[in-house]
Amino acid sequence: MTRPTRIKLCGLRRSEHIRLAAELGADAAGLVFWPHSSRAVSIDQAAELAAAAPPFLSLTGLFVDPTVQAVEAVLDRVALDCLQFHGNESNEFCRQFGRPWIKGVRMHPEAEVEQVLTEWPDARGLLLDAWHPEQPGGTGLTFDWQRIPAGWRERIVLAGGLTPDNVGAAIRAIRPWGVDVSGGIEYAGQKGEKDSALMAAFVAAVREEDEKHD
Numbered sequence: 001m002t003r004p005t006r007i008k009l010c011g012l013r014r015s016e017h018i019r020l021a022a023e024l025g026a027d028a029a030g031l032v033f034w035p036h037s038s039r040a041v042s043i044d045q046a047a048e049l050a051a052a053a054p055p056f057l058s059l060t061g062l063f064v065d066p067t068v069q070a071v072e073a074v075l076d077r078v079a080l081d082c083l084q085f086h087g088n089e090s091n092e093f094c095r096q097f098g099r100p101w102i103k104g105v106r107m108h109p110e111a112e113v114e115q116v117l118t119e120w121p122d123a124r125g126l127l128l129d130a131w132h133p134e135q136p137g138g139t140g141l142t143f144d145w146q147r148i149p150a151g152w153r154e155r156i157v158l159a160g161g162l163t164p165d166n167v168g169a170a171i172r173a174i175r176p177w178g179v180d181v182s183g184g185i186e187y188a189g190q191k192g193e194k195d196s197a198l199m200a201a202f203v204a205a206v207r208e209e210d211e212k213h214d
């Protein structure tokens with residue numbers, strides 16, 4: 001049997017969606033702490049969401065160029081299992097909190113990908129997202145998956161514009177360790193509003209593709 005593709009559903013803001021993510025068999029749920037996102041949650045909201053999380057669902061906190069104090073304020077109140085840094089944070093910055101962390105990497109069209117991926121040696125994994133000149137992530141855009149070097153694919157969480165319709169092709173193309181989605185599980189035109197049916201369809205599409213590789 002081949003390994004299952006790990007799944008992170010990001011930008012959850014309702015307790016029922018945290019429980020649904022676990023019931024569907026997702027591995028991780030992402031909470032956004034970047035205040036400029038329409039998916040952002042306050043520390044109070046996040047503490048409530050964490051209280052709704054069943055065992056073994058990995059709660060991941062997403063930050064974009066936060067201060068140390070901002071991360072610590074969240075960690076004091078919210079039982080996060082993993083941190084996700086999605087800005088210009090260095091390896092040294094990310095590692096100082098003593099928690100497992102992943103680094104969001106935006107795939108600039110001119111980046112020397114193989115070189116860029118070596119910049120965060122202590123990350124548990126690298127989450128690759130589409131590059132946008134004005135937004136740090138969560139844009140709903142895809143990028144050319146073939147730019148991901150073959151030798152790195154086991155460490156990669158693929159993100160950027162994934163949906164129930166294209167995630168199977170993405171898995172087939174590069175067999176990443178995991179996949180991550182936000183906009184692709186939201187109601188059309190309603191950024192931040194998760195659709196339970198799309199959450200279920202996304203997880204089902206990943207599992208359907210996985211079964212083809214057994």
Ligand SMILES: O=C(O)c1ccccc1N[C@@H]1O[C@H](COP(=O)(O)O)[C@@H](O)[C@H]1O
Pocket residue numbers: 010011030032034037038039062064086127129136137138139140141159160161162180181182183184
């Ligand atoms: O979701 C956000 O608001 C966000 C803001 C700033 C940086 C990253 C953000 N989200 C991350 O981007 C991926 C891809 O999003 P999408 O599926 O293309 O909408 C998302 O899963 C988060 O990890």
